Amino acid sequence: MTGNITFTMIKPGAVTNEHIGDILKMISEAGFWIAAMKYTKLSQSQAAYFYNVHKDRPFFEGLVEFMTSGPIVVAILEKDNAVADYRRLIGNTDPAKAEPGTIRKLFAESVQRNAVHGSDSDSNARKEADFFFSKSERFDRQGNFLELVPATEVQ
Numbered sequence: 001m002t003g004n005i006t007f008t009m010i011k012p013g014a015v016t017n018e019h020i021g022d023i024l025k026m027i028s029e030a031g032f033w034i035a036a037m038k039y040t041k042l043s044q045s046q047a048a049y050f051y052n053v054h055k056d057r058p059f060f061e062g063l064v065e066f067m068t069s070g071p072i073v074v075a076i077l078e079k080d081n082a083v084a085d086y087r088r089l090i091g092n093t094d095p096a097k098a099e100p101g102t103i104r105k106l107f108a109e110s111v112q113r114n115a116v117h118g119s120d121s122d123s124n125a126r127k128e129a130d131f132f133f134s135k136s137e138r139f140d141r142q143g144n145f146l147e148l149v150p151a152t153e154v155q
């Protein structure tokens with residue numbers, strides 16, 4: 001069984017260019033339920049922790065600088081096959097390689113300023129969601145608290 005959530009951020013750039021509404025509309029129209037959402041700004045240490053897996057990459061410093069440069073929207077999205085379906089909706093990391101009609105093709109300014117984040121696995125979706133949201137801040141489509149697929153079934 002696949003997990004039913006993914007985690008997204010609308011990054012600085014997409015926020016300051018006023019694309020929050022356009023992006024949330026695409027997310028809703030693609031069948032994702034917004035289970036949790038907030039408007040926030042990352043500190044240096046939050047951004048470094050979130051992108052820790054990339055700490056030895058040459059783009060890490062620039063990535064942290066960009067991600068702390070302005071406000072972001074963070075959200076948990078619920079849907080069957082959420083992780084893979086959302087990666088398809090956002091498109092390639094590099095907007096030059098992204099499919100037409102994807103969020104990154106439409107709104108990314110560059111590979112660094114690429115409009116949105118999307119989790120790359122069910123287990124990272126859980127970790128990323130837990131970093132930003134408590135269990136009492138997540139709701140299902142019926143307005144009840146969100147129940148997740150049992151963690152033992154998530155890779």
Ligand code: DAT
Pocket residue numbers: 054059063092093111112113114116117118120
């Ligand atoms: P993704 O966001 O598609 O999962 P990733 O996890 O490989 O991509 O990289 C995380 C972020 O780091 C990415 O959204 C933008 C930045 N990044 C990746 N490769 C980069 C590069 N070659 N130059 C500049 N920034 C890069």
Ligand code: MG
Pocket residue numbers: 118120
């Ligand atoms: Mg990634």
